[in-house]
Amino acid sequence: MEQTSVFEKTIRAVLIALVLIFFLFPVLWIFLMSFQTNEDILRIPPSLFFTPTLDNYTALLTGKIKTATGTQEIAFLHNVLNSIYLSGASVIIALLLGVPAAYAFARFDFKMKEDIAFTLLSFRFAPPLLVLLPLSLFFEWAGLANTYSGLIWVYQLIAIPLILWIVRGYFEDISPDIEHAYRVAGHSWWATFTRIAVPLARPGIAAAGLLSFIFCWNNFVFALILASADKQPVTVGALNFVTAAGIQYGLVAAAVMLSITPTLLLALFAQRYLVEGLSLGAVKG
């Protein structure tokens, strides 16, 4: 058994607390902001004591902002629905394409295998701005600009490499003999794929699906350029609070809170899968 002294425990607790404060303070601050009026937020010096208000949330949920220049219509809830639809559809399509591809990369030898796999991965580290201009011109030409399908297509750049590389490691960890045994027992390769390989790689598939959902959800720049108001997700929707009457910080904060909630819940719910999925795939057992 590992022996830990009181001193060591204290140091550990302090260090963990420091890390948590560093990462969670912005979230906490925005959480507090979301209950403040713009005047409270802009007060100098900032104060931790204020009269909480739900105005920001009611404005978002009813879709009407009262500003100095009058009432303005916003469609924030519509943005949330867009985000759910875009990310959800993207991940489903990416899973349908990426999981079989990952299996092919894990099990079969073909020409240029590693080159193709690496090229797919390289989509993840090419800066999006590099492809945005040609992409937006192409989207105009192809009639894909400002369509859900266009955005979902572009989101595949984010989701497929992630799914491919995480799930591939999982498939590689399954002993080929387990699949051979199922084939010898009289089952087709398709049955072997769906009933042996996919169930055994499920933690990895779940983790990869979840991560790519979060990455798609967080995407800003593709949606900003390639879609207009009625197709935009929450990340872009928050820009609407930069109004003629000034930046509505309280509304931005409330919007941020509302937009991180779904992914936060999802991540909390699937935390076990995430950690297991990401670490198991990486280390050969």
Added chain:
Amino acid sequence: MPQLALSGLSKSFKTGKVLDAVSLEADKGEIVVVFGPSGTGKTVLLRLIAGVEEPDTGTIMLEGRDVTDAAPEHRGIGMAFQNFALFPHMSAFDNIASALTAKKTTPATIRAKVEAVAKLLKIGHVLQHQPRELSNGQKQRTALARALVADPHILLLDDPLRNVDAKLRYEMRLELPALLKAAGSTVLYVTQDYKEAMALGDRIAVLLDGRLVQVAAPADVYREPASLGVARLFGDPTINLIPVEPAATQTGPAVVIGARSLQLPVGFAHAA
């Protein structure tokens, strides 16, 4: 017509040639033990027959049908893998039943067959367990049950006793011959334990460096090994080999060991 006929099977991997023109026949109900030290291609030979690997040259005939290019699921064989290869996410029952579910079989028939073979192998009480909850011996029996349950005409057993403890190996060595005979399948049994080979085989096929050097009944392989290599593989302790010089003396052929000379029967005259 032999139940199983291999002719001129060769297989190379990047590291070199593993099997070199292997030809072997087995009759219905016969147990042929493929014996050899590790790394001589025994497992590869079984994998070729199972269809998990493809041979470079040569043909594989099962019951008179050329299956060299057939997919594993179309060969109708049963196989027990050396590492058991149980499906980790299925219970022992489902593992065994997997050999039956591919064909059109009613759930009642599947249940009856699985329970019968489980009873035979004494694993009836652990059928609902997941593989990780089974002991090594139970895993080995489950893998064996999965290979046996569909009554395959050809049964391939890849060193099924390798990963079990010594006591169980001893027990299984006694049980297996009766079990395999009862199944009535033609069995190809891979092992690197000569005692297992002698105990189980109707015939022993000795594989050395990818070539079959002798195929004969156990007693013949033991008494009249085809080569020094084969002789070295059998017997415990291993045989003593002493270099001698043959010489022709007045009294007939003899061998000289150091200062002594040993008379040989007249039949050895050609050696001197």
